[in-house]
Amino acid sequence: MNDNGSASRRVSVDGVHVVDKTADRPVFKQIADDLRIQIELGSLAPGDRLPSETQLMDLYRVARMTVRQALASLKAEGLVIPEHGRGVFVRGRPVVRRIASDRFARRHREAGQAAFIAEAEGVGAPSVDELEVGHESATPELREIFALPARARVLARRRRYLLDGQPVELAASYVPSTLAKGTAIEQRHTGPGGIYARLEEQGHTLAEFTEEVGARMPSPEERSRLRLPEGTPVLTVRRIAFDTNGVAVELTDTVKAAPSYVLEYRFPAM
Amino acid sequence: MNDNGSASRRVSVDGVHVVDKTADRPVFKQIADDLRIQIELGSLAPGDRLPSETQLMDLYRVARMTVRQALASLKAEGLVIPEHGRGVFVRGRPVVRRIASDRFARRHREAGQAAFIAEAEGVGAPSVDELEVGHESATPELREIFALPARARVLARRRRYLLDGQPVELAASYVPSTLAKGTAIEQRHTGPGGIYARLEEQGHTLAEFTEEVGARMPSPEERSRLRLPEGTPVLTVRRIAFDTNGVAVELTDTVKAAPSYVLEYRFPAM
DNA sequence: TAGTGGTCTAGACCACAGC
DNA sequence: CTGTGGTCTAGACCACTAT
Numbered sequence: 001m002n003d004n005g006s007a008s009r010r011v012s013v014d015g016v017h018v019v020d021k022t023a024d025r026p027v028f029k030q031i032a033d034d035l036r037i038q039i040e041l042g043s044l045a046p047g048d049r050l051p052s053e054t055q056l057m058d059l060y061r062v063a064r065m066t067v068r069q070a071l072a073s074l075k076a077e078g079l080v081i082p083e084h085g086r087g088v089f090v091r092g093r094p095v096v097r098r099i100a101s102d103r104f105a106r107r108h109r110e111a112g113q114a115a116f117i118a119e120a121e122g123v124g125a126p127s128v129d130e131l132e133v134g135h136e137s138a139t140p141e142l143r144e145i146f147a148l149p150a151r152a153r154v155l156a157r158r159r160r161y162l163l164d165g166q167p168v169e170l171a172a173s174y175v176p177s178t179l180a181k182g183t184a185i186e187q188r189h190t191g192p193g194g195i196y197a198r199l200e201e202q203g204h205t206l207a208e209f210t211e212e213v214g215a216r217m218p219s220p221e222e223r224s225r226l227r228l229p230e231g232t233p234v235l236t237v238r239r240i241a242f243d244t245n246g247v248a249v250e251l252t253d254t255v256k257a258a259p260s261y262v263l264e265y266r267f268p269a270m
Numbered sequence: 271m272n273d274n275g276s277a278s279r280r281v282s283v284d285g286v287h288v289v290d291k292t293a294d295r296p297v298f299k300q301i302a303d304d305l306r307i308q309i310e311l312g313s314l315a316p317g318d319r320l321p322s323e324t325q326l327m328d329l330y331r332v333a334r335m336t337v338r339q340a341l342a343s344l345k346a347e348g349l350v351i352p353e354h355g356r357g358v359f360v361r362g363r364p365v366v367r368r369i370a371s372d373r374f375a376r377r378h379r380e381a382g383q384a385a386f387i388a389e390a391e392g393v394g395a396p397s398v399d400e401l402e403v404g405h406e407s408a409t410p411e412l413r414e415i416f417a418l419p420a421r422a423r424v425l426a427r428r429r430r431y432l433l434d435g436q437p438v439e440l441a442a443s444y445v446p447s448t449l450a451k452g453t454a455i456e457q458r459h460t461g462p463g464g465i466y467a468r469l470e471e472q473g474h475t476l477a478e479f480t481e482e483v484g485a486r487m488p489s490p491e492e493r494s495r496l497r498l499p500e501g502t503p504v505l506t507v508r509r510i511a512f513d514t515n516g517v518a519v520e521l522t523d524t525v526k527a528a529p530s531y532v533l534e535y536r537f538p539a540m
Numbered sequence: 541t542a543g544t545g546g547t548c549t550a551g552a553c554c555a556c557a558g559c
Numbered sequence: 560c561t562g563t564g565g566t567c568t569a570g571a572c573c574a575c576t577a578t
Contacts, residue, residue, distance in 0.1 A: 026546080028548085053564070063549045082563095084556050087557095217501055230346070235485050259486050267481075333567060354544075354545055355544050355577080
């Protein structure tokens with residue numbers, strides 16, 4: 001577990017947790033290890049407050065910046081969350097939302113449900129926020145995916161999804177302007193079944209979706225829009241819808257708070 | 271982009287990048303913003319060295335810890351990588367490995383290729399490392415998935431995968447001991463086609479896989495085993511193999527360095 | 541040897557939460 | 560008001576890299 005084999009020792013002498021200041025392993029890492037072990041073993045349970053920085057200074061006989069460096073490690077690992085003026089708390093297990101890959105099944109569209117609504121079923125009250133709809137010039141990447149000529153335009157729909165008022169997902173959808181013109185896709189409300197239902201009405205029967213899943217750290221803007229604590233990565237999903245001619249007709253990029261989501265896929269062993 | 275609207279200003283006076291120490295936005299965030307913008311705009315390109323901490327102290331007229339806090343933000347975002355004694359460098363775009371969901375197709379097994387080998391095709395020289403094989407008692411979670419009685423045991427295979435000598439993935443596979451007993455699954459080398467081929471030989475024809483994809487920050491142990499720089503999340507994939515009776519016969523948990531991987535899935539629009 | 545980042549100290553003042 | 564974490568300063572010594 002330790003990089004160099006010199007384990008941190010949890011020795012208590014007169015209430016002082018002794019750290020070995022001469023060891024190869026930095027003191028702040030020893031303190032972080034010590035606290036991490038207590039979290040993993042449950043003596044510091046989810047929701048519990050860690051000792052205050054002042055208390056930790058006394059406990060380990062170190063300067064405040066050393067304590068803060070140990071806490072910074074735990075924040076970066078996503079184990080604790082600091083709350084200004086209140087304390088540092090052990091992060092609770094997030095409520096995991098399982099998202100199954102049948103969320104785009106035609107039966108949902110026919111039932112008038114857009115994908116996010118189908119996902120949210122039974123989980124909470126879904127809503128949409130910060131909706132921006134407009135035509136814009138296609139990036140080179142989008143032009144390639146949609147096989148569009150130079151200077152082509154796309155209809156972009158950017159929005160934030162909320163569940164019970166909490167932001168959970170950022171999404172940006174793109175449809176070639178030529179396909180969107182004159183349809184409800186250009187409207188704020190796309191109608192029952194969402195974009196996909198409107199595309200099918202226009203004769204673009206959908207045949208297949210592809211999804212590319214990745215993960216990374218959020219930008220500061222994404223962190224604030226999703227109200228993410230420090231040390232929380234995001235899952236990115238790029239979904240492309242293809243019609244029966246194998247032509248890409250729609251692309252959606254989504255960004256989700258990672259530890260709160262699990263994406264489920266199933267495929268035959270063929 | 272800014273939390274409070276007070277933009278950081280890149281004003282250069284006598285070579286000093288002025289930050290507003292009275293602004294609401296903390297100085298270290300203003301410095302981080304400044305550097306982030308230069309990275310995003312390309313005036314600091316991937317592989318470039320940032321100004322040294324000493325230079326940044328002079329540039330912004332702040333104490334060293336303030337500079338270090340700004341750099342710590344950029345590290346946590348995964349934008350830069352510090353190298354002791356050399357400098358802080360802009361992280362290059364990682365080589366993305368696309369992993370398609372046909373990697374478990376029977377044709378690969380029949381061609382004698384295990385999944386990781388099929389994945390690595392054309393990417394580099396794959397190898398396996400730190401292989402541990404042994405029977406152990408099943409966790410409650412595994413007992414539930416495999417529908418095993420209390421005190422049941424599983425065969426566990428833990429290993430690290432390398433590509434061109436670089437660690438890229440940690441994996442742990444589990445098969446109920448009753449299914450693995452007496453087969454090559456208990457051996458270090460499972461033979462052509464891997465575990466799945468052996469299970470099918472035993473009459474457990476595979477029908478379906480499910481995968482659950484998530485992301486989180488790595489533990490210190492995972493960071494060191496995957497040689498991950500700070501600020502790098504991991505993708506977690508749990509795959510379960512079901513036989514034609516709908517019974518779970520194998521489970522594999524994998525942990526991959528996130529920004530280097532994209533998982534691809536495709537499914538019909540039905 | 542000089543320059544770099546890594547660790548640590550001992551202070552200071554501030555903003556926020558809760559009594 | 561007290562206690563909490565957030566920010567910042569001005570030093571110090573160390574370990575690593577490159578020359």
